[in-house]
Amino acid sequence: MIMNVLSAAAVVDIAGIGIGPANLSLAALAQPKPGLTATFFERSSEFQWHAGMMVPDAMLQVHYLKDLVSLVDPSNPLSFLAYLAKQKQLLSFINANFDQVLRREFNQYYRWACTQLPNLHFNSEVRSVEFENGLFLLKGDTWVQPARNLVLGTGQQPSIPAFARPHLGDTLFHSSQYMTRKRSLKDKRVVVIGGGQTGAEIIQHLLSDTSALPASVTWVSRRWNFSPLDESPFTNELYTPQYSDHFFAQPEAVRQSLLVEQKLASDGISQSLLQSIYRRLYELKHVLHHPCKVRLLPGRELTAVQQRPHHWSLSLVHGHSHVQEELSADMAVLCTGYAYQMPECLGAIEPRITRRNGEYVFNQDYSVQWDGPQGSAIYVQNAARSQKGIADPNLGLIPWRCANILNSVSGQALYDLDEPDAFVQWGPSAAFDEVSDARFDRLTALAN
Ligand SMILES: Cc1cc2nc3c(=O)[nH]c(=O)nc-3n(C[C@H](O)[C@H](O)[C@H](O)COP(=O)(O)OP(=O)(O)OC[C@H]3O[C@@H](n4cnc5c(N)ncnc54)[C@H](O)[C@@H]3O)c2cc1C
Structure with missing residues (x-):
């Protein structure tokens, strides 16, 4: 969908740069939250998911329920199942009983989702970002978009x-x-x-x-x-919010060695x-x-x-x-892979962003540390592998990451992100034993 961008746009809560699966998920999860205003800019003329690698038989490497929204809100109208239902192909999909979904089909789903969102602007490369009077100013060739918060979804290069x-x-x-x-x-x-x-x-x-x-x-x-x-069940536990939080809390040296050990899990x-x-x-x-x-x-x-x-x-x-x-x-x-690079358009504010060993320093909510005022946050998608773990560049946790960003921007629990205890206890056991002992004592008392 190609939208005309007004040259003098109103201030929004969120301006997103790049429309790949990450910012598309953010747009889909922001849409049902009326208090939030968000708008997104993409340099390509239409949504294309890694077009240069769309080989005919390539399969999605995650479960199809790891779509734009289902992980945090399966009732969102932009789920993959909603897409199948709208296309009148849900029953055939069930009968086909795929082990894996074709990447081409997920691309079609993403493109359909784009048609349902009015705040996506294609053909709109962000050339520069400045920060003035408490607002980010995103500048394209013929337009300027002021925003209270910035979300980088520019992918890897x-x-x-x-x-x-x-x-x-x-x-x-x-x-x-x-x-x-x-x-x-x-x-x-x-x-x-x-x-x-x-x-x-x-x-x-x-x-x-x-x-x-x-x-x-x-x-x-x-x-x-x-x-x-390695797609075994306990390795797949590395692709959970609980593990991501656990990983984030580890010292840098531990994180580095875990990434080496977990190479084949990703x-x-x-x-x-x-x-x-x-x-x-x-x-x-x-x-x-x-x-x-x-x-x-x-x-x-x-x-x-x-x-x-x-x-x-x-x-x-x-x-x-x-x-x-x-x-x-x-x-x-x-086939030598991809790595995160800061988008060139960030040039003017880049020196104000904290870096450690060349990388942004992330907060829990996926904002990065910078010297701007509180309430003006820069969130970055798909750049925190070394700080948040191997799930970060993957599709699996994107909705959870976006829900974290939306909760953080709004200052409210727009999405319920409370997690049950994970099957695997990743941290040291002292606290766990205390809890277990207390539970055991209670059960023994009840039994008596
Ligand atoms: C071939 C391939 C297959 C993959 N398959 C899977 C899979 O099956 N399962 C899985 O979990 N993960 C997969 N991944 C990993 C990951 O999910 C994808 O890379 C995913 O596309 C990342 O989404 P993204 O939105 O962060 O970035 P991208 O999809 O790269 O999107 C970034 C967008 O930002 C735009 N942009 C950049 N700069 C600007 C600017 N200044 N102004 C405007 N727009 C800009 C770009 O044009 C681009 O469209 C795959 C990766 C690759 C390379």
Whole structure:
């Protein structure tokens, strides 16, 4: 939906920069709260969820109930189930009994939600943010929006090794451009760098069409193997508000070591995708006897890229042996992840925001510490992995985070965020034992 933005807009409680799933959830949860005014700005002309990686078979990596709103308010009219009902496809959805939902379908749901919200402005890049007389002033090309609070929902940016950046183009690019850059690869040598979910999705896509297979497909991973995502129930407890709060309360050194231990709880490859790739390899080799050469090279790091007259030369170092290997490629896809970067538009107020080890310092309510007055808060979505835990960049807790932000802005419990005790007791046990002992004494007294 494209909205015209008034050049002299009224002051709002919340101005959001960026409309991805994070700020879309905020808009959806703010809508039923009449006391709050909010408006959101997006530079793209329409909602697109990682369009460059919308490979046809890519699946959502969370349960579909982890939509924009259900976690804090399943009765909100912008839930995924409400979307299915509005499209008259709820029964077919139930009968289809999906294990996972297609990412393309969730994108359609998000786009439908955009049509239900009048306060989203597309084609509206925020060029700068200033702070004057107690108000944030968001400035676009032809408009200014004053706001009491700011919410950054600008997402993460592609992480690309410095040595590869000068070479980026049509045949060497980051995975975020895969769907727009890919072309006929028949008889070409393709190298995919990165052994996470994105690398796996691209490998599956490259191998999917038997009539258009490349001459060779090489998959390089720094990890020692193509490792699965840990989706077991107790690991999924890391994606709960209780664990996020627990993690936030830990000293920095503890948080850092936990993040290392929890790597495969967030960055592994889904089991079903690994299985499907393995089966396809089997089929190509043993059933179709296809000449496409597939090489799997874990335990290697890409260390340099050189342009040759007709191909790329990629230097790898083998982790254990430190042996150097050279690969030739006609096309190379860098599935090297994403990282948070402060949006450029924040330039004028950026020096006023506190940083520790290069990162914003978060408060419990997802505002960041800065030297502005009380009541003028800057909230940041999707930038607190090292302080709030592995769930932060994930879709799962977005509604809970947004409800925290709305409660904080309004100064009221607009959303009930009281949590029951978690199954797992993450903290030390002294207090727990006291409670248990007291409960045990009470039960014994009752029994007697
Ligand atoms: C390919 C891919 C698949 C993923 N799949 C899953 C999944 O299945 N499950 C899961 O839990 N997580 C998934 N994630 C992780 C995460 O959920 C997504 O990255 C999600 O899109 C993050 O939402 P966001 O709103 O924070 O950022 P984004 O979706 O990146 O949106 C940010 C928006 O801000 C806009 N913007 C930036 N600067 C400005 C500006 N100055 N003015 C106006 N607009 C601006 C951008 O154009 C963009 O539209 C996936 C990530 C990727 C990369």
